[in-house]
Amino acid sequence: MLKIIIFVTLFVANTFVSSEYLFKGFDDKFKPDWWQSEIIYQIYVRSFKDSDGDGVGDFNGITEKVDYFKSINVGAVWLSPIFQSPQDDFGYDVSNFKMVDPLFGTMADFDRLRDAFHDRGIKVILDFVPNHTSDEHPWFIKSVQRKEPYTNYYVWKDPIINEDGTRSPPNNWLGVFNTGTAWEWNEKRQQYYFHAFQKKQPDLNYRCPMVVEEIKNIILFWLGRGIDGFRFDAVNYLYEREDLADEGKSYKVGILDTDYDSLVHNHTLDQPETYEMVRVWRELLDDYSSSEKKTNFFMVECYSPMNNTMLYYGNKTSPGAHFPFNFLLINSIDQQSDAYDVRDLIKTWMLSMPENMWPNWVIGNHDNSRVASRMDPLLLDGMHMLQMLLPGTAITYYADELGVQDTYVRWNQTLDPAGRNVGVLRYTKFSRDPARSPFPWDDSENAGFTNGTQTWLPINPEYWRENLVQLSKFKSHLRTYRQLSRLRRIPSILKGDLHIFVLSQWVLGFSRSFYDHPTFFVVINFGSELERINIRAARPTLPEILKVKVSSINSGYVTGNLVNAEELILRPKAAMVLSTAKPNEDVMMFSENQ
Numbered sequence: 001m002l003k004i005i006i007f008v009t010l011f012v013a014n015t016f017v018s019s020e021y022l023f024k025g026f027d028d029k030f031k032p033d034w035w036q037s038e039i040i041y042q043i044y045v046r047s048f049k050d051s052d053g054d055g056v057g058d059f060n061g062i063t064e065k066v067d068y069f070k071s072i073n074v075g076a077v078w079l080s081p082i083f084q085s086p087q088d089d090f091g092y093d094v095s096n097f098k099m100v101d102p103l104f105g106t107m108a109d110f111d112r113l114r115d116a117f118h119d120r121g122i123k124v125i126l127d128f129v130p131n132h133t134s135d136e137h138p139w140f141i142k143s144v145q146r147k148e149p150y151t152n153y154y155v156w157k158d159p160i161i162n163e164d165g166t167r168s169p170p171n172n173w174l175g176v177f178n179t180g181t182a183w184e185w186n187e188k189r190q191q192y193y194f195h196a197f198q199k200k201q202p203d204l205n206y207r208c209p210m211v212v213e214e215i216k217n218i219i220l221f222w223l224g225r226g227i228d229g230f231r232f233d234a235v236n237y238l239y240e241r242e243d244l245a246d247e248g249k250s251y252k253v254g255i256l257d258t259d260y261d262s263l264v265h266n267h268t269l270d271q272p273e274t275y276e277m278v279r280v281w282r283e284l285l286d287d288y289s290s291s292e293k294k295t296n297f298f299m300v301e302c303y304s305p306m307n308n309t310m311l312y313y314g315n316k317t318s319p320g321a322h323f324p325f326n327f328l329l330i331n332s333i334d335q336q337s338d339a340y341d342v343r344d345l346i347k348t349w350m351l352s353m354p355e356n357m358w359p360n361w362v363i364g365n366h367d368n369s370r371v372a373s374r375m376d377p378l379l380l381d382g383m384h385m386l387q388m389l390l391p392g393t394a395i396t397y398y399a400d401e402l403g404v405q406d407t408y409v410r411w412n413q414t415l416d417p418a419g420r421n422v423g424v425l426r427y428t429k430f431s432r433d434p435a436r437s438p439f440p441w442d443d444s445e446n447a448g449f450t451n452g453t454q455t456w457l458p459i460n461p462e463y464w465r466e467n468l469v470q471l472s473k474f475k476s477h478l479r480t481y482r483q484l485s486r487l488r489r490i491p492s493i494l495k496g497d498l499h500i501f502v503l504s505q506w507v508l509g510f511s512r513s514f515y516d517h518p519t520f521f522v523v524i525n526f527g528s529e530l531e532r533i534n535i536r537a538a539r540p541t542l543p544e545i546l547k548v549k550v551s552s553i554n555s556g557y558v559t560g561n562l563v564n565a566e567e568l569i570l571r572p573k574a575a576m577v578l579s580t581a582k583p584n585e586d587v588m589m590f591s592e593n594q
Contacts, residue, residue: 020343020347020499020500020501021497021498021499022346022347022350022351022498022499022500023350023391023497023498024497025391025495025496025497025498025513025514026495027495028491028495028515030495032494032495033295034075034076034123034295034297035076035123035229035295035297035322035393036358036392036393037075037488037489037494038074038075038076038123038393039072039073039074039075039076039388039393039394039395039396039485039488040074040075040076040077040078040125040393040394040395040396041069041072041074041076041077041078041395041396041398042077042078042080042365042366042395042396042397042398043062043077043078043079043080043398044057044080044366044397044398044436045057045058045059045062045079045080045082045091045104046080046090046091046103046436046456047398047436047437047438047439047449047456047457048061048062048065048398048438048439049061049062049064049065049439049441049449050438050449050450050451050452050455051064053450053451053452054103054450054452055450055452055453055454055455055456056103056104056456057104057438057439057449058103058104058105058109059082059100059104059105059109059110059112059113060105060109060112060113062079062113063109063112063113063116065441066113066116066117066120066122067120068468069117069120069122070120070122071482072401072478072481072482072485073482073485073486073488073489074122074396074485075121075122075123076122076123076124076125076228076229076297077117077122077123077124077125078125078126078127078231078395079124079125079126079127080127080366081094081126081127081128081129081233082100082101082104082110082126082127083095083096083097083098083099083100083101083129084096084099084100084101084102085101085134086134086136086200087101087103088134088198088200088201088417089197089198089200089201089417090415090416091127091129092129092197092201092233093129093132093133093134093135093198093200093201094129094133094134094137095133095134095136095137095138096137096138097218097221098218098221111225114225114226114227118226123228123229123297124226124227124228125227125228125229125230125231125297125299126222126227126229126230126231127230127231127233128218128219128222128230128231128232128233129233129234130204130215130232130233130234130235130238131196131203131204131233131234131235131237131238132195132196132197132201132202132203132204132234132237133201133202133204134200134201135199135200135201135202136200139153139154139214140153140154140202143156143189144186144188144189145188145189146189149210152205152207152208152210153204153205153208153210153211153214154193154194154202154203154204154205155193155194155202155203155204155205155240156189156191156192156193156194156205157170157183157191157192157193157194157244158170158191158192159185159191159192167185169181169182169183169192170183170192170244171183171244171245171246171247172246172247172263173194173240173244173246173247173263173267173268174247174258174259174260174262174263175195175196175197175198175199175260176196176197176260177197177198177260177417177418177421177430178256178258178259178260178418178421178422178430179198179199179421180258182194182195182196182268183195184199184202194240196234196237196268197234198417203237203240206238206239206273206277207239207242207273212277212280215281216280216281216284219281219284219285220284220288223285223288223292223296227296228294228296228297229285229295229296229297229298229299230285230296230297230298230299231299231300231301232278232281232298232299232300232301232321233301234301234302235274235278235300235301235302235312235321236269236270236274236302236303236304236308237268237269238271238273238274238277239271239272239273239274239277240267240268240271241267241268241271244267245267246267247263247264247265247266247267247268248263248264248266249262249263249264250262250263250264269304269308270302270304270305270308270311275311275312275314275320278300278312278314278320278321279314279318279319279320281298282298282314282319282320282321285297285298286319297322298321298322299321299322299323299324299325299360300312300320300321300323300324300325301324301325302324302325303327303331304324306348306349306352307352309324309352310324310352310353310354312324313353313354313357314354315354315355316354316355316356322358323357323358323359323360323393325360325362325365325395326349326359326360326361326362326392327362328345328348328349329345329361329362329363329383329386329387330362330363330364330365330368330371330374331368332345333345333375334374334375335374335375335376337526338505338506338526338527339502339503339504339505339506339507339508339524339526340502340505342386342508342524342526343500343502343508346386346390346500346510347500350391350498358392358393359390359391359392359393360392360393360394360395361386361387361388361390361392361393361394361395362387362395362397363383363384363386363387363397363400364396364397364400364435365395365397366397366432366435366436367432367435368432368435369406369434369435370397370400370404370405370406370434370435371383371397371400372400372403372404372405373405373406373434373435376573377403377405378552378553378554378572378573378574379524379526379573379575380400380403380477380552381477381480381551381552381553381554381575382524382525382526382552382573382574382575384400384401384477384480384481384484385484385522385524385550385575385577386522386524388484388485388487388488388493389484389487389488389493389510389512389520389522389577390498390510391496391498391512394488396481397435398439399439399440401477401478401481402440402466402467402468402471402476402477402478403466403471403476403477403478404437404439404440404460404462404466405460405462406434406435407433407434407437407457407458407459407460407461408434408458409431409433409434409437409457409458411424411427413433413457413458414427414431414433415433415456415457416430416431416432416433416436418430418431418432419431419432419433433457436457437457437458437459437460438450438455438456438457438459439468440459440460440462440463440466440467440468441467441468441469442467442468442469442470443463443464443465443467443469443470446459447459447460447463447467448467448469475553475558476553477553480550480551480552480553483549483550483559484550484577487520487549487550487577490517490518490520491514491515491517492512492513492514492517492518492519492520493512493520495514496512496513496514496517497511497512497513497514498510498511498512499511499513499538499539501538501539503523503531503533503534503535503537503538504527504531504533505527506525506526506527506528506529506531507523507524507525507526507527507531507533507570508523508524508526509521509522509523509524509533509535509538510522511539518579518580518581519542519579519580520549520577520578520579520580521535521539521542521546521577521578521579521580522575522576522577522578523535523568523570523575523576523578524574524575525570525571525572525573525574525575526573527572527573528572528573529572530569530570530571530572531569531570532567532568532569532570533567533568533570534565534566534567534568535565535566535568535578536565536566537566542565542580543565543580544564544565544566545562545563545564545565546562546563546565546578546579546580547560547561547562547563547578547579547580547581547582548560548561548562548563548576548577548578548579549577549578549579549581550576550577551574551575551576551577552573552574552575552576554571554572554573554574555570555571555574555575555576556569556571556574557576563576563578565578
């Protein structure tokens with residue numbers, strides 16, 4: 001189904017060009033499944049739209065805006081955790097997996113939301129949290145009391161008793177949110193419990209067969225309510241080394257001994273049993289899909305080394321997730337990166353995938369600084385071109401289509417435990433609040449997010465001009481996003497071959513072609529200087545004149561302009577999608593001086 005080939009061509013037409021054929025497309029009979037062809041849009045529920053004036057987004061607010069997703073050609077939405085929760089970690093601490101949190105509405109409200117999306121042909125994916133629960137979950141309360149069958153639902157261990165009679169945690173493992181030890185003493189049970197994250201998020205014990213069955217039942221419960229799939233959170237944390245061996249030092253510079261990154265986590269991440277559990281879940285979903293005659297989708301989050309990440313795909317005979325998230329466009333490039341860096345990143349994922357597996361591209365999520373802040377804001381359109389037009393599934397973080405940047409959140413406004421745990425001097429390095437500010441709908445009070453007087457996090461102060469209504473009126477990141485989302489449905493993009501080119505140190509190009517359909521050539525200038533590029537040096541078979549299909553807001557070009565493929569002018573951070581489609585006779589050539 002999926003074939004990847006490489007060859008390199010140097011000194012084409014007396015110009016140094018690095019050319020690589022990375023992906024052989026499909027034949028005309030190939031029909032992609034919905035999770036392959038559609039854009040998946042992450043809704044951070046608290047921040048999308050508030051309907052009741054409490055300053056927190058909710059189900060009815062999302063339902064109110066459901067037609068917006070059709071306008072940007074989104075085919076599936078992924079909702080951040082909606083389960084009942086004390087909200088210590090904003091829903092990633094679940095106290096009841098089969099109830100929705102009243103903060104977001106009722107189950108009836110959720111059902112209306114699901115139906116509103118389904119009526120418009122849009123799938124609904126839930127963010128599921130399998131690694132841990134809240135310490136307020138009934139399972140944990142009963143486990144503390146050693147009530148069967150819950151006694152071993154969590155990872156409990158006896159203390160180490162020191163020579164002076166004091167107790168210590170079972171080993172040196174540390175919490176992800178820089179909490180120091182990952183072990184918390186429970187006075188009633190007289191044991192430590194393990195928590196990879198907050199102390200209010202005790203880890204489930206997957207070596208207990210009852211836990212495995214409980215999680216399966218929860219999955220089936222939500223499938224029975226018409227859900228189309230799941231994003232599984234923090235899957236690589238599911239199992240820990242059973243003998244509790246200490247983890248080694250990382251010796252990273254500028255890291256405190258109590259910081260999570262001070263250790264190498266080879267005993268608490270990506271354990272062999274984890275991959276088997278992922279395959280068990282995939283089999284459960286596939287069996288249910290067969291009975292419903294539709295695909296129930298399954299993607300997993302794992303910030304893991306590449307060789308471990310690829311194991312979450314499974315293989316053809318024993319599949320795992322439909323895909324693990326590809327975080328390379330988040331974690332592996334920044335404003336220092338050149339075209340070679342980006343090319344190598346794309347190659348890394350495409351060439352590391354097991355045979356017949358499907359790629360995906362992610363440029364933003366709720367755990368990282370927004371793409372418009374990590375990269376130059378003017379480069380956002382180019383980043384969307386990468387995400388949308390490379391082979392694979394595109395996943396969009398809410399409001400990235402507008403070009404929203406991180407919102408500065410003062411220490412006294414900080415809510416994220418990852419920031420609060422490290423204190424006022426270091427919180428800006430660790431807090432995820434800046435990427436979670438409310439969606440700017442218009443230039444009214446509180447950006448149209450709520451009719452109340454307060455918002456749970458500050459609104460980005462640029463909302464008066466960087467909002468949905470304003471950006472819909474003129475050439476903008478939003479309009480570029482809409483053009484790209486339509487272009488994704490063209491056979492050349494859905495099924496076509498991929499060639500990738502380094503056209504200069506700072507200019508990356510790639511082409512998508514499919515039989516006799518138009519070829520599309522994407523060029524992105526990652527640099528800070530104007531560049532003159534000869535595209536035909538990379539692909540001599542291209543016509544001399546190409547048509548602009550999509551252009552970044554800073555490019556100086558508009559859709560329909562004609563350009564000379566042998567002398568293309570690219571402003572700093574500019575990007576374009578060019579096409580071999582025959583131009584209209586009345587379209588004039590564009591020059592940089594126009």
